[in-house]
Amino acid sequence: MQTADRPRVGVYPGSFDPPTNGHLDIIRRATRVVNKLVVAVAVNPSKDAMFTIDERVEIVRAEIAAINNDLSSRVEVRSFEGLLMQYVRDVGATIIVRGLRAVTDFDYEFQMTGMNARLDPEIETVFLMASESHQFISSRLVKEVGMLGGTVAPFVSSAVAKRLVARIAERKAGKR
Ligand code: PNS
Numbered sequence: 464m465q466t467a468d469r470p471r472v473g474v475y476p477g478s479f480d481p482p483t484n485g486h487l488d489i490i491r492r493a494t495r496v497v498n499k500l501v502v503a504v505a506v507n508p509s510k511d512a513m514f515t516i517d518e519r520v521e522i523v524r525a526e527i528a529a530i531n532n533d534l535s536s537r538v539e540v541r542s543f544e545g546l547l548m549q550y551v552r553d554v555g556a557t558i559i560v561r562g563l564r565a566v567t568d569f570d571y572e573f574q575m576t577g578m579n580a581r582l583d584p585e586i587e588t589v590f591l592m593a594s595e596s597h598q599f600i601s602s603r604l605v606k607e608v609g610m611l612g613g614t615v616a617p618f619v620s621s622a623v624a625k626r627l628v629a630r631i632a633e634r635k636a637g638k639r
């Protein structure tokens with residue numbers, strides 16, 4: 464089959480701990496660039512995760528389903544472990560999608576993209592600039608704001624905000 468005839472499959476990898484409005488915006492916009500998008504939730508983020516891998520997959524799925532049905536039919540959410548480039552090949556994707564916010568993201572993304580390109584030069588990483596209103600949202604800061612008693616409502620969906628507040632309360636009570 465000619466490359467042009469093949470459905471363009473992209474992988475959007477990340478920790479999604481938890482997914483923010485910024486992640487959802489990238490997912491929505493990535494579906495304009497690829498025919499099918501696999502949102503790949505990393506099993507082992509280097510950081511201490513607030514949510515388990517099963518919880519993160521379930522939360523991202525629910526978030527996508529809440530956006531609209533058309534999106535759900537073209538977006539799959541799966542967990543992945545190990546080398547990203549191997550996973551991208553395994554699912555038959557040719558594109559990695561990453562969101563880019565402030566200039567501080569650049570160094571990390573630059574290194575990761577360079578390394579990934581060395582591992583497989585056939586797979587392209589495509590960056591989508593975060594929309595203006597999402598420039599400063601990160602899962603790490605959302606968790607920090609929540610832990611310190613601030614409101615997370617402007618940065619995540621109401622479903623995620625509820626789960627995050629509940630998890631933080633559990634953690635503070637020493638249950639997690
Ligand atoms: O949301 P994050 O934490 O920025 O996502 C980072 C992620 C999961 C994309 C990155 O850590 C990754 O690709 N992990 C898989 C392991 C791997 O392939 N490492 C080599 C990267 S050059």
